[in-house]
Amino acid sequence: MTLMRSIVSLFMLLRKSQLTIWRSAMPTPVKITACDNELYILATQGLGSSELIHVKSGFNNPVTDQFVLESILPKGTWQITMIGINWGGPWNFKVKIGTGPTYGTSSNAGTVGVVWSQTLPPITI
Template sequence: MANTIHITASDNQVILTAYVWGNSYQIADIKSGNSNPVNVTINLKQGQYTGPLSLDGVDTPLSGTYNVYLAPGQYTLVGTGINWGGPQSFAVSLNGAALKTQYSNPEEGVVWASVPTKLQQ
């Protein structure tokens, strides 16, 4: 399993989930806002699930490269964006390709959802 997720915008919260038939695993919970820059890379690696990467950049910029481990399997990745109010922005890529938007809404609450995308095995 060699997959790289790159997050460059999360206003206000991006939740990434990988799922297989019968179970799901939270990959990341990235919070940001107040015009703080986001430049976070997540390497998905094969191994025992290590739990989600949780970062809070509401009051500070976010950057860095992190590893999250998943047991072997045929996973699908989906992203959800939550806006707490005011401007919103979401930018997530998987292996260099932007996640396509399945749903977007200019209001508050769940305002962005990506098209489910298969992870490489």
């Protein structure tokens, strides 16, 4: 009977610890809803950087790209940088990371080249 209680106690302890880990690991989705013309999203930390996504679109066509940071990056603290490039004519960029605000910009100016860049405060995943 003592062995059985020990096994049940161990099982309950393992189950509780897995539940705690599951609850604390909230995914951080990244949703891109506008890209006219070209968008890079990079993750950077002291040891280097990683390109998370590179999207090209134009003529204000709809874009619906999304991914989860934890699916791509190893655990750690990262800074996310978004870079918008325009090829001429109007531009439009919209990116939402996690539950925060939507980042981006739009304009009818015909500027060519990098028209928008933004680096967010560090995110720990």
